[in-house]
Amino acid sequence: MKTIAVLGAGTMGHGIAQVAAQGGHATLLYDVEEGGAEAGLERVRRNLEKGVSLGKVDPEQRAETLGRIRATSSLPVAVSEADLVIEAVPESLELKRRLFEDVEGQAPETAVLATNTSSLSIDAIAQALARPDRFMGLHFFNPVHIMALVEVIRGSRTGEEAMDSGLRFVREIGKEPIVVKDSPGFASSRLGVALGLEAMRMVEEGVADPHAIDRAMELGYRHPMGPLKLTDLVGLDVRLGIASYLHEELEQEHFRPPEILHRMVAEGKLGKKSGEGFYRWDD
């Protein structure tokens, strides 16, 4: 059993704490907001209760998992005995750099440090670190307790020991790791966004309607969900942000956000969260 510290108890952090504890690890869940870590732990409790009611988690496992997680609002308490620290605070380079500088001074020398960033460069975050060899990316997917994939990101200075520990941890918690080098959009976002943007250009050109384009991928390629429906779920504004970033970083024309995406975001059609995107989302 290892000790895992999860920093940030929001959408991703509470899920990462849950799967770490389910994998048998002593887990400390930290959030800077007063009551934030307890709120994250409450979300874990609700996930597990739902699992029990669906027959996917047995009550004993629920109790054991909850017994392994401790919520704290103290960073030193969270990291001082950690073997692995996983950061899941908001997507800001400055914030992550500052946090890891603090962590480096308070975690054991042997601890592996990982970020769950979905788009920032691992090397850029590691610039603030004295020991970048123990730093890497562990990119989980939402909802963490359900999605099987973890992208394990190797920065240019990530050492073999850290990579081995990260890969072992991912397998221990029952997820499937893929190793990706530190490159914009890693593997998943780069491919997923390319497909989504092409689907939007096809709507723009009148090739087919959104439902038909999605069904082409769902039935023709066995994707569980078509690229436009997925864009509605992720949020058109989020997709626009990632596409603009990839276009800038990779300088490839196919990542230029299409006009239809700019227009829909400007009109407030952000997908499911606003009630309309490529689909209407009412009852």
Ligand SMILES: NC(=O)c1ccc[n+]([C@@H]2O[C@H](COP(=O)([O-])OP(=O)(O)OC[C@H]3O[C@@H](n4cnc5c(N)ncnc54)[C@H](O)[C@@H]3O)[C@@H](O)[C@H]2O)c1
């Ligand atoms: N939401 C997703 O679908 C998703 C998927 C993969 C990766 N990510 C990445 O995971 C990270 C977290 O995203 P999220 O959606 O969970 O965000 P979130 O806003 O739901 O949660 C972030 C949490 O961090 C806390 N926080 C802020 N500053 C902190 C600090 N200095 N120390 C400790 N806690 C702090 C906040 O109070 C909040 O509870 C981001 O880097 C994001 O890009 C998100």
